[in-house]
Structures are given as C-alpha cells and as structure tokens.
Amino acid sequence: MKRRKPRILTLYVTERCQARCSFCRIWEKGNPKDAAPAHFKALLTEARRLFGRIFVDFTGGEPLLYEPLPLLLKQAKEAGLRTSVTTNTKLYRQRAEELKGKIDYLLFSLDGTREYHDQNRGISLYDTVIDSIETARRLGEWPDLLMTVTRENIKMIPHVASIANHYKLIFQINPVFSYFGNTGLTEQDVKMMKEYIAYHKTYVNYAQLRLISRGGNSTLQPSCRAVTSQIVIDPQGRMLLPCYHHALDRLDTEGSLKKAFDSTLRRWYEKRQGTFDFCEGCTINCYFDPSFEYMRNQAALLSLSCRAKYAWLRYVERPIEEAFKNRKRGEL
Template sequence: MINSGLTVNFHLTKNCNFRCGFCFAHFKQTAHLEYKNSASIVQELRNFGFRKINFAGGEPLLYRNFNLLLKYSKKIGFITSIITNGSRIDQNWVKDIAPHLDILGVSCDSGNRETLQLLGRGNGTSVDHTKRVFEWIDEECIKSGARIYKKLNSVVTKLNWKENMSDFVKSLNIHRWKVFQVLRIEGENEMNFSDYQISNEEYSFFLKTHSGLPKYGVKIIAEDNSLMTNSYLMVNPSGRFYDNNSGRYYESDPILEVGVEKALQQIHFSKENFTQRNGFYSI
C-alpha cells in the first residue's frame, strides 16, 4: 500500500479567473471530468491508501460542484486541502466548508498591488482579500471549533525577488509559507518565461530577506526548481496522473480505465524529493 503520508494533488480544472504570466497549469489539451467521474477517482485514490488530497487548478473553486466533492472527500476519510487564489471565497463559503476542510492554502505572490497586477494575479485586490480570507478562517475556527491549517503559496519571479513581504506575511497569521522558484514547463509557460525567470542567486536572496519569519511562527518551505521536479503526485483535469520530468509534462493512462496502481507506474515520482521539500508534515 502507498505511504499514507503522501499527498495527491488533484487539479480539477484548467479554468482560472486570473492570468498569471508564469502559470504552469494551463492544461491546454485536457478535458474536464464531470462530478461523478471526479468523485470516482477520489474514491479510487482513497481505496489505494492515500490519506491526504489537495485540490488545485486552474482555480478549483471554479469547478462545478466543488463544495460537494470536497465534502465527499472528507466523508470517506481524506485529510482535505485546497490551493486557491481566494477570489471566490467569502464569509458564507468559509462557514459552509469549515467542517470539511483541514488545510487552506492561498496563492499570493506579493504584498504590493501593482506587482500583482503586473504578474497577472487579478486587479491587485488580492493583498487585502487574502488578509480577509485568513481572518474569516480564524473567526470561524473560534466560533465553531474547526481546526484549519493555513498556508500561503508564493512564486518568486523577476518582478518580486527584491521585495520584502515580511510584514504582509506576518499579518496573515499563517502556519506555513511555501516559496517557489518560478518554473519553466514546455507547452505551458515557455513563451514568456524570460519575463519572469530568476537565477538561483536571486531566489536565495529572496529567501535570505525573509529568514527572520520563523521566529514569528511562520514555517518557510523553500522549493527551487530541482525540488519541484518529480516531487508531486498530480492528477490532471482529465483524470490522469502526470509529472514534470525533464521540463515538460508526461501523463499516464486514465485512472478510471487502468486503475491507480498501473497509472502510477507510468509516471515519475521521487519520494526522496517529496521528503526533501518537507512534503510530510503534521497539522
């Protein structure tokens, strides 16, 4: 049986209401599964032994019946997680979903509105809205007794590698900050990648700038390009495992046709890289 501590990342949809120029999850050639098939994949993954599932996109909250799928995943025993740009989250959503959600991750790459607009991450309102989302989570946890682990995801690019985001990050009251070096993926973002590409030294500079945050309770998880390669178990919107081996995506046969075990054998995954990027953690 697969190690129960591993996370499966189910990218439900390629649809997104933001246009981040560095995005490597366009899934241009993939179709979308109907809810019934997505739920069947979730069940197959759980039967195989996976315990943690993370829903991503695109923007996962644009997937039809997303709330229903999340609640179903929790019902059958998954530790549930979301990575979202947060734009479609309001206080009513938080109240409805809190009992079924274990981990909430919001993607925001800067504490500067102008930088976010240049990156294509909405119209710049993500700075304030991200703060509100985490405040709503805190308030709901206090009211209901829910326990939701909070994290921020940020991609370091040419537009933000000199920025000090410390005050913004501290204001969010989060547990974990994942800091990614912008990654080139053939067929996804290579056309304009030079507009965002940074050197290893520039990435290290960004990390050094924020090295004081752990004393405020923020655990920084740094993922350079080498650690991002083959360290994620990912399912694309058409229900196939895929990997980013050698700078491009390779995919398995459909999980619902060949089963989880055979589909896993068709992609590259490094448990060592998963471990090195701190993929195993308690909430």
C-alpha cells in the same frame, strides 16, 4: 521489493481560471474542461482503499470555480483523506461557509505589494486576499499565505511576511520554475531570497532551494520521483504520465484507478522518471517537494527538517498560542 505508495493524489478539477498570472498559462487553454464529479468521487474512494490516508490536492485552474468542489471535499474528509486547496481567493468569501471544515490545508496566493500582485495576477486580487483572510479567521479557518517568488518580487518577501505576521499565519514560499516561457530562479536569486527570509513562521523547502542552486534535476542522477510520489489526474479523469507539465501519455481511470496504477506503462515511466530530455534542469516544486521523501541522502534530511518545522508551527506552536490567548481572555 515492496512497491512504494504515492504520497499525493493531484486532482485537476477544472482548467478554468479568472486570473491571468504571468508565470502560468493554464488560463490560455481553449475549451477548458471540468471534472465529472461522479468519476472523481469514485477515484477518492478507490484511492483510500489502495493507498490509505493519501494527501489529496484539489487544483486547477482556480478550484473554487468548480461548483461541486465542496461535495468532493466532503467525500474525501469522510474517507479519512487529507485535503488541500490553493486559491486566488476571488470566490472565497462567497463560498467560505460551504468550504468550512472541509480543507485541511487552505492556501491563499499573495505575491507582493498591491500594485505588484494585481499586475502579476492580471486582475485586482490583493484586497480580496486580505478580505478572505479575515473571513477565514472569523470562521475559525487558518489559511497559509503562499507566495510564488520570482526574480521580480524577491525583495517583497518581507511585505508578504508582514501580512502573515499580522494575522499569525504560516507563510509558504513557492520558488517559481521555468516552464511557461517565464524565467526561473538562479543561484544568486536563491542567495538573495534567503537574506529576505526573517519571519519565523516561514515554510520553505531548503532542499528545493539547494536543487535550484545546483541547476535543477540531472538526468544522469535524477532527483525527480514525480511518478512514484504522486498520481496526477486531469479533468477528463486521465492519469498523466510522467507528469502534468510534460504529459506524454494519458491513462483512463474510469472504472479502475488500480488498473492504471498497476499498468505496465506507468511502471515504464516510473523506472525512467527524471531521465527524459525535458527533465534536465527541471525545478518544478510540486514534484520535487514530495520526491525528497523517497531519497536517502542529504536532500532528504534537509527536506525532512523543513517539514518538521512546518508541523511544529501548525500542530504545536499554534495551539499553544491559541490556548494562551483564550486563557488571557478568560482572565479579563
């Protein structure tokens, strides 16, 4: 049987972060690490050769704290890879020029009203997000707004959607998951969330909401394909297995990503993905969103329809709107 290629290469370029988010604890790490740029550049080259036009998510921590980020993004783009960066925007305005044109999917985090967002993130960031949106648009960039939805801010979905609507941006909803001692979402929360989603340029994976409503992953009939769908590399260049949040093993990738990918140990984890004790009830969105692509069931179709909507909004509706706007300007 032909082996399935991963869809995503997740590179943790740094463990440093200025924010103190209530739903994340990566900022509490002692002695936070940064990636060696030469090693990660080599990983990008090898990933392109092994997996084709894989999607590369540059993450952290706060990825904009990582000084060589533009160099890695440039390397990825030149290799024909698709790039993604999610930022709290604290440094975006300072680094916007050097990042311009290098990020295919740029996401700005915004979780609610000014008071809530700044409190939730532990530092004042709300106004920075708004200023960063305006900076990005002046440069011709189209960031998405990403809202991490918790039980506390569900009713603020219309507020963030109104910001997205004002700037004609796509609004992405990221359901919070229980991991850092925080509370995840319940079936009732999901029902309430759906009631507040009205902005038509909203992307939310309804297969993920369905999973949450049903209590998350079942170890008896696992939905998780974390090992199959993505390769996760920590700042020290190690492949994390089975995933970042529950890493039991770490494989060195220096010199050969292929060796780690083809290893007996990785295959062992791939056969058992979603079946460990800590997998029961898991709803970590960054693993399930790509996992649905590897299924042949209703969840796969539901996820596919949501992705199709996103593609329509981004690659069809937006260009049409821009063309009409430019034509109207030409008539004035």
